[in-house]
Amino acid sequence: MSALDPVPLLLNINGATRRLFAEPRRLLSDVLREDCGLTGLHVGCEHGVCGACTILLDGAPARACLMYAVQAQGHEITTIEAFDAGGELSVVQQALHEEHGLQCGFCTPGIVVTMEAWLAEHPDPTETEIRDALSGNLCRCTGYHNIVAAIVKAAARRREGRAT
Amino acid sequence: MTDRRTIGAPRLRREDYRLVTGQGRYLDDISIAGCLHAHFVRSPHAHARIRSIDIAAAQQAEGVAAIVGGRELAEWTTPLRMAPLIEGLRPVGFDTLPIDKVRFVGDPVLCIVATDRYLAEDAADLVAIDYEVLAAVADLDQAFAPGAALVEASFCQQRQTHAPIETRGCCAIWDQGRRHLTMHIGNQVPHPYRTQLARRLKLSESQVTVISPDIGGGFGQKIALYREELTVAALARELKRPVRWREDRAENLIAASHACFR
Amino acid sequence: MKPARFAYDAPATLEGVLRSLAAAGDGAKVIAGGQSLAPMLNMRLARPDRLIDINAVGELGEIALDGNWLSIGALVRHDALARTALVQQHCPLLAHAAATIGHYAIRKRGTIGGSLAHADPAAQLPLVALALDAEMDLRSTRGSRIVAARDFFLSVFSTVLDSDELLVRVRIPRSSAGEGFGFRLFNQRAGDFALVAVAATLARGPDNRVARLRLAIGGIGPVPARVEHLAASETGEPFSEQWSARVAAAIADAVKIEENERAPVAFRKELVVALMREALDEALDRAGRGS
Numbered sequence: 006m007s008a009l010d011p012v013p014l015l016l017n018i019n020g021a022t023r024r025l026f027a028e029p030r031r032l033l034s035d036v037l038r039e040d041c042g043l044t045g046l047h048v049g050c051e052h053g054v055c056g057a058c059t060i061l062l063d064g065a066p067a068r069a070c071l072m073y074a075v076q077a078q079g080h081e082i083t084t085i086e087a088f089d090a091g092g093e094l095s096v097v098q099q100a101l102h103e104e105h106g107l108q109c110g111f112c113t114p115g116i117v118v119t120m121e122a123w124l125a126e127h128p129d130p131t132e133t134e135i136r137d138a139l140s141g142n143l144c145r146c147t148g149y150h151n152i153v154a155a156i157v158k159a160a161a162r163r164r165e166g167r168a169t
Numbered sequence: 170m171t172d173r174r175t176i177g178a179p180r181l182r183r184e185d186y187r188l189v190t191g192q193g194r195y196l197d198d199i200s201i202a203g204c205l206h207a208h209f210v211r212s213p214h215a216h217a218r219i220r221s222i223d224i225a226a227a228q229q230a231e232g233v234a235a236i237v238g239g240r241e242l243a244e245w246t247t248p249l250r251m252a253p254l255i256e257g258l259r260p261v262g263f264d265t266l267p268i269d270k271v272r273f274v275g276d277p278v279l280c281i282v283a284t285d286r287y288l289a290e291d292a293a294d295l296v297a298i299d300y301e302v303l304a305a306v307a308d309l310d311q312a313f314a315p316g317a318a319l320v321e322a323s324f325c326q327q328r329q330t331h332a333p334i335e336t337r338g339c340c341a342i343w344d345q346g347r348r349h350l351t352m353h354i355g356n357q358v359p360h361p362y363r364t365q366l367a368r369r370l371k372l373s374e375s376q377v378t379v380i381s382p383d384i385g386g387g388f389g390q391k392i393a394l395y396r397e398e399l400t401v402a403a404l405a406r407e408l409k410r411p412v413r414w415r416e417d418r419a420e421n422l423i424a425a426s427h428a429c430f431r
Numbered sequence: 432m433k434p435a436r437f438a439y440d441a442p443a444t445l446e447g448v449l450r451s452l453a454a455a456g457d458g459a460k461v462i463a464g465g466q467s468l469a470p471m472l473n474m475r476l477a478r479p480d481r482l483i484d485i486n487a488v489g490e491l492g493e494i495a496l497d498g499n500w501l502s503i504g505a506l507v508r509h510d511a512l513a514r515t516a517l518v519q520q521h522c523p524l525l526a527h528a529a530a531t532i533g534h535y536a537i538r539k540r541g542t543i544g545g546s547l548a549h550a551d552p553a554a555q556l557p558l559v560a561l562a563l564d565a566e567m568d569l570r571s572t573r574g575s576r577i578v579a580a581r582d583f584f585l586s587v588f589s590t591v592l593d594s595d596e597l598l599v600r601v602r603i604p605r606s607s608a609g610e611g612f613g614f615r616l617f618n619q620r621a622g623d624f625a626l627v628a629v630a631a632t633l634a635r636g637p638d639n640r641v642a643r644l645r646l647a648i649g650g651i652g653p654v655p656a657r658v659e660h661l662a663a664s665e666t667g668e669p670f671s672e673q674w675s676a677r678v679a680a681a682i683a684d685a686v687k688i689e690e691n692e693r694a695p696v697a698f699r700k701e702l703v704v705a706l707m708r709e710a711l712d713e714a715l716d717r718a719g720r721g722s
Contacts, residue, residue, distance in 0.1 A: 008438030008481070029439035029482065030287065032473070044198035045191020047385065049334040050418040051432045052470035057334055059536055065510075066536035071469040075439050076462075076484055085191035098189040102181060110188030111334045111385030117189060123535055140621035141534025145334050145386045287433040290475070294435070417432045419474070 019087040029075045034058045036074035045085035045114045056142035059115040066119045085114035097159045106155035108146035116142045193383040207414040208289035210279040212271035215305035226295040232288035239268035245403040275424030330427030335385020339398045340413035341405035355384035365394040434472040441484040452595045453572040463545040500602045505544025521605040524612035528555040534622045553624035558649035562630035568600035584654040609634045611717030613710030627702040631710040639669045651688040661685040675711035
């Protein structure tokens with residue numbers, strides 16, 4: 006037995022508890038995807054630049070590739086899988102669909118998770134503020150315009166308490 | 170008859186539900202039981218002769234199933250031959266993995282197959298490759314120096330690359346009983362890809378199935394049969410175990426296709 | 432890219448962290464937000480034997496007024512620096528600069544202690560700490576010491592921290608009445624480290640001249656630099672429309688800009704001129720408004 010061996014972990018993910026074993030060096034992104042089957046977060050760079058692996062840690066966006074699973078004990082992890090409650094798209098998800106704010110979809114979960122948290126803190130943003138907030142999520146397909154339009158629409162609907 | 174309600178009306182996509190909810194199935198989301206993971210040891214030099222390769226320590230590393238290089242791949246696959254009928258263009262041959270020389274930074278020299286990527290990278294740390302560095306024309310000033318072979322042209326475009334958010338990767342499954350290869354890969358042209366893959370592995374086309382799941386962008390980078398993918402497929406057949414590969418971002422920027430400064 | 436193996440420790444108290452650091456010798460790295468360290472670990476550019484996670488040490492996350500100083504615990508996140516009223520009121524330059532760091536997700540995790548200890552030559556917080564005459568509170572099992580910002584940063588990614596020392600707190604003198612600040616940075620993409628960044632604080636003196644000028648530039652050398660002394664005669668001139676432009680030009684001529692592969696010296700010199708002028712104008716404007 007050595008300090009480098011896998012350690013038992015108790016993780017709180019989307020409101021449920023998971024028990025697993027992992028070496029301290031295993032990235033949270035790998036543990037969530039491979040050990041917990043939560044493949045909605047995607048790995049694009051493994052050094053915190055692209056944002057495709059974004060999850061919420063205690064409600065705040067965090068790059069899962071920049072955390073080790075062992076660090077996430079005692080915290081609440083929220084992944085993309087939490088946002089479509091009962092099969093209904095969230096306001097942000099619905100707006101992305103309507104505004105063609107996705108093509109290949111690889112960056113999309115990271116954008117949804119980031120924006121769900123950001124809009125909760127910034128309910129009445131300007132378009133400039135939205136563009137700035139989106140700068141941490143890279144998209145190679147859309148050119149961003151439709152994503153911005155989707156977030157503008159989602160912010161308005163959230164303020165009005167509307168789903169569509 | 171054309172349906173006038175379709176023309177000019179916005180058409181929403183059918184695939185969005187799974188993509189916005191994180192239920193897309195990209196290559197790495199597909200779980201294959203008993204799958205091994207491939208990782209490439211790459212040249213740090215632009216041009217060098219491979220003097221020797223020492224994998225003794227790496228082979229003993231935890232979780233390692235195999236370590237192979239150019240010589241093994243030369244037995245299992247055919248080299249790439251390109252001889253387009255274009256005047257002035259000479260035929261070119263390209264080994265699956267380099268045997269005696271590396272020709273760019275990132276040239277994949279060895280493939281390590283292990284039970285996971287972490288262990289494969291640990292084994293890579295233990296590999297010792299002795300290179301004899303050779304002269305390389307690696308920048309534009311050198312290419313235009315007096316005495317350099319000069320090709321007349323007047324275009325200028327910066328170096329660029331496709332950079333899809335999902336890097337390259339694949340998963341090869343060899344069914345020894347049926348002598349059949351299934352290749353899971355996010356590829357833009359599965360049919361000609363299958364033709365190429367079969368030919369290079371000395372298989373008939375009907376022995377190869379290519380399955381393309383959701384792809385995280387390609388933009389042209391996911392068309393050609395790459396040497397890494399061919400290596401992974403050959404290894405799956407040799408080891409009779411499924412083998413998968415995921416390129417990391419550094420590898421994608423260094424070793425995947427791009428358009429050079431020209 | 433996966434990190435090499437490391438052992439992991441997450442002590443719940445400061446004493447626990449210091450004991451772990453002392454026991455580990457040179458083989459440990461402290462992890463706070465991980466926004467700078469984790470990429471290095473993942474790329475195997477750093478290979479510590481042990482990671483000491485300080486996120487559970489609650490006392491390191493506090494912000495408090497301490498006489499004429501604002502005391503900020505090492506674990507305070509960039510986002511908290513930007514949004515906490517105490518910081519906005521008493522160290523507005525710090526709040527403003529912190530809001531420009533990286534991206535939203537990075538600001539939610541990255542910490543002031545981590546940024547200062549990491550000492551990236553182009554980072555905002557080392558620059559601002561230097562501009563504001565911050566003092567760093569360092570602790571180890573051997574004792575504690577205070578190091579001024581101007582002595583703390585040694586070179587690229589290098590500070591005076593010993594391998595068994597932890598930066599626990601940063602103390603910054605509260606901004607004084609009538610003081611205005613300016614901050615400018617230039618980067619190629621939103622969220623990138625700056626190519627050049629400038630921080631300025633000043634107050635308007637009674638004789639239509641500047642009082643208490645502090646100027647610092649980042650991204651032109653291995654550590655940020657305080658530079659107001661390089662243009663003493665220009666800065667001493669009475670205010671005029673050309674004042675900030677003259678000061679900026681004088682400093683750009685006098686300051687040493689080192690070669691690096693990110694951008695040519697000539698371009699960075701132009702950035703110094705432009706950003707310094709804008710930062711000074713912004714500071715004058717704020718000082719004039721009495722804010």
